Amino acid sequence: MIYNSIIDTIGNTPMVRLNRLAKGIKGEVLVKVEYFNPGNSMKDRMAIKMVEDAEKAGILKPGGTIIEGTSGNTGMGLALAAVAKGYKCIFTMADKQSKEKIDILRAVGAEVVVCPTNVTPDDPRSYYSVARKLNRDIPNSFYPNQYDNLSNAAAHYETTGPEIWKDTEGRITHYAAGVGTGGSMCGTAKYLKEQNPGIVTVGIDTYGSVFKKYKETGIFDEKEVYPYLTEGIGEDILPKNVDFSLINHFIKVTDKDAAVMTRRLAREEGLFVGWSCGSAVHGALEYAKEHLKEGDVMVIILPDHGTRYLGKVYNDEWMRNHGFLEDKNFSTARDIIAQRSGTYHLLSVKKTDSVKEAITVMNTKSISQIPVLDGEEVVGSLTDNKLLSKIIDNPQLKDATVGEVMEPSMKFVALDSTLDVLSSMVEKEKAVLVRDALDKIHIITKHDILEAFTN
Numbered sequence: 474m475i476y477n478s479i480i481d482t483i484g485n486t487p488m489v490r491l492n493r494l495a496k497g498i499k500g501e502v503l504v505k506v507e508y509f510n511p512g513n514s515m516k517d518r519m520a521i522k523m524v525e526d527a528e529k530a531g532i533l534k535p536g537g538t539i540i541e542g543t544s545g546n547t548g549m550g551l552a553l554a555a556v557a558k559g560y561k562c563i564f565t566m567a568d569k570q571s572k573e574k575i576d577i578l579r580a581v582g583a584e585v586v587v588c589p590t591n592v593t594p595d596d597p598r599s600y601y602s603v604a605r606k607l608n609r610d611i612p613n614s615f616y617p618n619q620y621d622n623l624s625n626a627a628a629h630y631e632t633t634g635p636e637i638w639k640d641t642e643g644r645i646t647h648y649a650a651g652v653g654t655g656g657s658m659c660g661t662a663k664y665l666k667e668q669n670p671g672i673v674t675v676g677i678d679t680y681g682s683v684f685k686k687y688k689e690t691g692i693f694d695e696k697e698v699y700p701y702l703t704e705g706i707g708e709d710i711l712p713k714n715v716d717f718s719l720i721n722h723f724i725k726v727t728d729k730d731a732a733v734m735t736r737r738l739a740r741e742e743g744l745f746v747g748w749s750c751g752s753a754v755h756g757a758l759e760y761a762k763e764h765l766k767e768g769d770v771m772v773i774i775l776p777d778h779g780t781r782y783l784g785k786v787y788n789d790e791w792m793r794n795h796g797f798l799e800d801k802n803f804s805t806a807r808d809i810i811a812q813r814s815g816t817y818h819l820l821s822v823k824k825t826d827s828v829k830e831a832i833t834v835m836n837t838k839s840i841s842q843i844p845v846l847d848g849e850e851v852v853g854s855l856t857d858n859k860l861l862s863k864i865i866d867n868p869q870l871k872d873a874t875v876g877e878v879m880e881p882s883m884k885f886v887a888l889d890s891t892l893d894v895l896s897s898m899v900e901k902e903k904a905v906l907v908r909d910a911l912d913k914i915h916i917i918t919k920h921d922i923l924e925a926f927t928n
């Protein structure tokens with residue numbers, strides 16, 4: 474078969490049975506290996522669709538420049554489409570994304586602008602804002618906006634869903650995929666649920682992302698948002714391509730569990746895949762162990778290829794430096810809490826307390842940070858050094874209320890977060906919060922983590 478252009482080879486990727494990793498699971502676990510696409514990721518499918526829909530709508534014109542904020546894979550898909558059709562490309566990327574991805578995009582002729590990861594989406598320095606600004610400034614440019622552009626989910630509705638249905642001969646009972654823009658999860662889920670409404674969908678999320686909590690509560694909880702390492706899934710915004718009604722369950726997977734599973738996929742199944750593939754398989758198998766029955770068929774999407782992570786999850790030194798090597802068996806936030814004696818009491822101050830009262834509590838209890846509550850809800854925090862510098866600048870503040878001087882809340886972490894993860898969190902945050910199984914809130918400080926390491 475001869476193709477007119479490389480973009481005509483997108484899609485029809487193979488479905489492969491998981492053998493070793495799915496041992497002991499009732500039912501069948503299959504993975505759809507998307508690195509067989511020409512750009513080595515499933516994003517090729519939606520990239521070409523966004524480009525062609527924009528051409529049809531007259532938004533993308535000859536000689537135009539495609540500008541997108543990307544974690545890399547969508548950029549690669551767009552770059553291939555751009556080469557085939559004669560457009561220029563500029564991509565903005567957060568600096569947490571792997572160097573390989575930046576190099577690959579430059580190799581196919583794209584310009585890449587690297588932006589800081591640790592800023593809010595509406596900060597003018599974020600990769601979303603920079604892409605929007607470039608689109609405003611550069612004439613004849615097109616900003617696909619993969620997050621809100623519904624051509625994204627439509628591409629998977631038209632291709633990924635039908636391929637899965639055909640390859641499983643309609644036997645699929647469960648569909649699992651990472652959720653980033655939401656396109657592959659929801660476009661595919663929509664098609665599959667139209668064929669069989671009983672198909673259960675499992676969205677894989679990461680710690681530091683808003684999706685799971687939003688599905689459960691309908692609230693965008695900013696405390697759920699903090700920097701994470703996993704690339705390509707999770708979000709600090711709610712993209713229009715995420716249709717929560719099409720996702721039955723969310724499972725959160727830690728950076729470490731995802732990295733370890735990625736390496737196992739390569740070594741135990743010969744699937745040399747990317748980091749979010751480890752997230753998808755770890756989360757999906759966690760669900761499958763508990764819920765799959767004989768005769769069930771689960772399909773998991775593996776979005777991209779391992780070459781993009783050679784310097785990270787496939788690099789032993791990087792894994793060791795991040796405390797991710799499989800042989801380390803760290804204790805968790807759960808263990809720290811379990812070791813605490815005495816009756817439960819969270820030291821806190823109220824938003825309406827005066828700063829003077831708060832300082833008294835912090836001094837008498839010798840603590841350097843404290844959560845601020847409004848009723849039962851954590852709404853902020855006080856830390857001694859920041860409070861001190863505010864009072865030095867403005868001595869009147871000691872008579873103000875805590876609500877007027879408080880800082881953002883400490884971040885919440887998962888009960889099963891391991892000491893290595895906790896220690897990287899407190900480096901930035903000084904202390905973190907965790908909810909126990911009874912929903913009681915506990916604080917974990919650097920001191921607690923050091924003590925747990927020595928025990």
Ligand SMILES: N[C@@H](CCSC[C@H](N)C(=O)O)C(=O)O
Pocket residue numbers: 516542543544545546547548653654703704705706707708709
């Ligand atoms: N916020 C995520 C990325 C979300 S999806 C982007 C997509 N996979 C792409 O290739 O552009 C992250 O932290 O990586």
